[in-house]
Structure formats: C-alpha cells, structure tokens
Amino acid sequence: MEFQQAKEKFIQTWGTLGSNWGINKTMAQIHALLLISPKPLSTEEVMEDLMISRGNANMNIRALIDWGIVFKEFIPGERKEYFTAEKDIWELSKHIIEQRKKRELDPMMRSLSQIGKLEGGKPDEVQEFEKIMSELNVFSTKAESMLNKIISANKNWFFNFLLKLFK
Amino acid sequence: MEFQQAKEKFIQTWGTLGSNWGINKTMAQIHALLLISPKPLSTEEVMEDLMISRGNANMNIRALIDWGIVFKEFIPGERKEYFTAEKDIWELSKHIIEQRKKRELDPMMRSLSQIGKLEGGKPDEVQEFEKIMSELNVFSTKAESMLNKIISANKNWFFNFLLKLFK
DNA sequence: TTGAATTTTCAGGAAACTATGAAATAAAAA
DNA sequence: TTTTTATTTCATAGTTTCCTGAAAATTCAA
Numbered sequence: 001m002e003f004q005q006a007k008e009k010f011i012q013t014w015g016t017l018g019s020n021w022g023i024n025k026t027m028a029q030i031h032a033l034l035l036i037s038p039k040p041l042s043t044e045e046v047m048e049d050l051m052i053s054r055g056n057a058n059m060n061i062r063a064l065i066d067w068g069i070v071f072k073e074f075i076p077g078e079r080k081e082y083f084t085a086e087k088d089i090w091e092l093s094k095h096i097i098e099q100r101k102k103r104e105l106d107p108m109m110r111s112l113s114q115i116g117k118l119e120g121g122k123p124d125e126v127q128e129f130e131k132i133m134s135e136l137n138v139f140s141t142k143a144e145s146m147l148n149k150i151i152s153a154n155k156n157w158f159f160n161f162l163l164k165l166f167k
Numbered sequence: 168m169e170f171q172q173a174k175e176k177f178i179q180t181w182g183t184l185g186s187n188w189g190i191n192k193t194m195a196q197i198h199a200l201l202l203i204s205p206k207p208l209s210t211e212e213v214m215e216d217l218m219i220s221r222g223n224a225n226m227n228i229r230a231l232i233d234w235g236i237v238f239k240e241f242i243p244g245e246r247k248e249y250f251t252a253e254k255d256i257w258e259l260s261k262h263i264i265e266q267r268k269k270r271e272l273d274p275m276m277r278s279l280s281q282i283g284k285l286e287g288g289k290p291d292e293v294q295e296f297e298k299i300m301s302e303l304n305v306f307s308t309k310a311e312s313m314l315n316k317i318i319s320a321n322k323n324w325f326f327n328f329l330l331k332l333f334k
Numbered sequence: 335t336t337g338a339a340t341t342t343t344c345a346g347g348a349a350a351c352t353a354t355g356a357a358a359t360a361a362a363a364a
Numbered sequence: 365t366t367t368t369t370a371t372t373t374c375a376t377a378g379t380t381t382c383c384t385g386a387a388a389a390t391t392c393a394a
Contacts, residue, residue: 001281003288007296013278020271022189024382038295043341053384058342079339079392087299089306104187111180114168121170128205129174132254139256191352210371220354225372246362246369 010036011050026052027060031069031085040073040082068095101147109140177203178217193219194227198236198252207240207249235262264314276307 011032018028029050034041041049047057061083064070069092073082086092115133118126178199185195196217201208208216214224228250231237236259240249253259282300285293 001283001285003285003293003296006282006285007288007292009282010279010296010300013275017271017275020189022187026382036292036296036299038291054341055343055385056383059383062342081341089299089302093306093310104184108180108184112177115173115176116168118168118170118173121174124205125174125203126170129170129177129203132203132256133177135256139260143260193352221371222355222373223353226353229372248370 007036024060026050026056027063030057030060031064034064034070034083034085035087037084040075040084042080042082044080046083067099097147101144105140105144109144112136174203191227193217193223194230197224197227198231201231201237201250201252202254204251207242207251209247209249211247213250234266268311268314272307272311279303 011029014032014035015025015029018031019025030046033046033049043054043057043061046052046061047054050057061070064085065072065083069086070083071086073084075082086095112133118130121129178196181199181202182192182196185198186192197213200213200216210221210224210228213219213228214221217224228237231252232239232250236253237250238253240251242249253262279300285296288296
C-alpha cells in the first residue's frame with residue numbers, strides 16, 4: 001500500500017473512532033496526524049494536511065493540550081509553535097481514561113449521590129428506584145477502583161495492577 | 168428529596184452520560200426510565216413520561232432492543248407491547264461493552280489491519296508510522312483480551328477474571 | 335515604541351444529528 | 365371480510381455541534 005494512502009486511512013479511521021465515542025472528529029484526526037509524524041508540526045502544517053481552517057486547527061490543538069496528550073515544542077530559531085503527540089500508547093490511554101473519568105463520570109456520580117432519602121411516590125416505584133441506585137453505587141465503586149488501579153500504573157500496568165490487588 | 172424530582176434527575180443524568188459517550192440522549196433516557204420502572208411500560212407511557220413523539224419513542228426502543236438491553240414483554244389480555252430493561256447492572260455493562268466492541272472497535276481494527284507493507288514516503292515517516300501501528304497492535308491485542316475476559320464472565324466477573332488469568 | 339508574525343476569539347454559516355407527525359403497514363378483533 | 369388498534373416508516377423541520385474566516389489580541393524583534 002502507498003504510504004500516503006495508509007496515512008490517510010489511519011487518520012480517517014482514528015477520526016471515526018473518536019466521533020463514535022464523543023470526541024470530535026477533527027480533534028481525533030489532528031491527534032492521529034501528530035501521532036504518526038516523526039517531527040513536531042506547526043499549526044500551518046496541520047491546517048494544510050487536514051485541509052481545515054486556522055480557527056479549527058487552533059481550537060482543537062488547544063483542546064488536545066488540555067487533555068494532556070499533545071505538547072508544545074519549541075524549535076530553536078523558529079518563532080512558530082510546534083506540536084507533538086504523546087507517543088506512548090499506554091500513557092495515552094491512561095491520560096484519556098483519567099480525563100474522561102474526571103470530566104464526565106465523576107460529576108455524574110456526584111450529581112447522583114445528591115439523591116438522598118425519597119419522599120412520596122408509589123411504594124413499589126420508590127423501592128425499585130432505590131434498588132437500582134444502590135446497585136449502581138456498588139457497580140461504580142468497583143469500576144472506579146479498577147480504573148484507578150489501571151490509570152495509576154504505567155507501561156507495565158497490567159503487572160502493577162495485579163500486584164496492587166494482592167497487597 | 169421528592170421521588171418525582173429524583174426520578175427526573177436520574178433520567179436527565181443518564182441521558183447526559185449517554186450523549187457524552189456517543190449514545191443518543193433520548194435512547195439513554197428511555198433506558199433510564201425502564202430501568203427504574205418496577206413494571207413494563209408501553210410505548211404510550213414512555214412517550215408521555217419523557218414527552219417525546221411516537222416515532223422517536225419507537226425508533227429508540229427498537230435500538231435498545233437491538234443492543235440487547237431492553238426486552239419486549241407480553242402482558243396477558245393486553246394488545247399493546249410492553250418493554251422492560253435489563254435490570255442487572257453487570258449484565259447491562261457486559262452487553263454494552265460487547266456491542267460497542269463488536270460495532271466499532273472490531274471494524275476499526277479490521278480496517279487498520281488491511282494496511283500492509285508500505286511503499287513510498289520518506290523513510291523516517293514510514294518508520295514512525297510502522298512503529299505506532301505496531302504499538303497500537305500490541306495495545307489493542309492486550310486490551311481486547313482483557314475486555315473479553317471481563318465480558319465473558321458474570322456477576323462474579325472479578326473473581327472469574329482472576330481465575331482465568333491463572334489457568 | 336512600532337510593526338510584522340503568530341495566536342486566539344467568536345459571530346455567523348454549514349453540516350450532522352435528532353425528533354416530529356402523519357401516512358402506510360401490520361396485526362388482532364368483530 | 366371489515367373495523368379497530370397498534371406499530372413502523374420517512375420526509376420535513378428542528379436542534380445541536382462544528383467550522384470558517386476575519387478581526388482582535390498577543391508576542392517578539394527591530
């Protein structure tokens with residue numbers, strides 16, 4: 001397969017994956033582009049390669065930096081800013097899990113935990129509601145503990161994960 | 168807190184969670200409604216409770232059934248169809264992981280695996296590309312095996328998971 | 335300072351996604 | 365059958381999300 005063709009396919013695929021999981025397509029594509037680039041790229045280069053506007057490129061690069069998976073790189077003698085992606089896939093997945101948990105799961109759990117003792121409502125409805133809420137609580141506690149173990153580890157997370165389980 | 172208020176909050180929250188993760192809001196809300204309902208609900212009841220149209224309710228209930236997390240229920244003497252949600256949170260998460268993997272991750276991996284030996288392109292670019300692709304491959308293989316172990320288990324998945332690891 | 339290069343912002347337009355409701359179809363009862 | 369009730373479909377409308385491009389702000393060197 002032609003290199004250029006493979007590159008486009010990868011960027012395209014990564015973009016689709018992202019948008020299926022609530023991450024905007026362009027953001028995922030920029031990330032893919034930086035991921036496979038052996039050298040840092042400037043905003044200009046990203047714009048040109050993906051054929052997107054300056055505003056779009058800038059906003060999404062910024063968002064990727066906020067997520068902690070893309071970094072600014074200063075090139076001596078150059079005035080422009082250059083960007084690289086986190087290349088270590090394990091670090092990458094760790095950051096993504098961490099961020100999504102912090103931004104979405106945690107606020108949701110906090111919001112749900114505000115629901116206290118219920119007043120009114122038909123007895124069977126209240127009972128069912130309380131049962132489901134309590135199950136969700138158990139579930140999320142276990143899932144969270146597992147996620148925390150995974151993300152607090154590094155490349156060898158799998159071993160560390162097991163280690164931590166038994167200590 | 169008032170029951171009705173808590174119920175609305177839960178449905179609202181579940182909907183937001185869904186849309187953050189690429190699942191349409193109404194679909195998630197219908198699911199939430201069925202989840203906390205002690206008895207099966209008809210399309211009419213869903214429409215009324217969430218204030219949505221017949222078409223919308225029908226399409227999304229159908230989608231939930233396709234996902235395997237909502238079931239038709241026949242009530243003797245009733246002509247209408249009634250629906251219940253999978254109430255076991257562990258089963259639920261298993262189904263969701265399974266389906267998303269099948270529908271999105273698997274096709275993506277299949278698509279990427281079509282990329283074979285590369286022709287053309289600058290040497291350093293080709294090298295970087297191949298390095299990242301190979302890392303992604305290792306990652307996805309490990310992640311997949313873990314997911315498979317989790318979803319093939321049941322309520323006691325955590326225990327089974329460990330068991331399977333060591334045999 | 336001044337001014338050129340670069341980055342950021344954001345109003346308005348475009349695109350993608352979702353919902354509506356009425357008509358068509360199907361299924362059960364009369 | 366025919367009638368009644370329930371379900372599905374789908375063109376259109378509505379909503380949300382995203383992108384553009386130009387103007388404003390910032391940065392840095394002269």
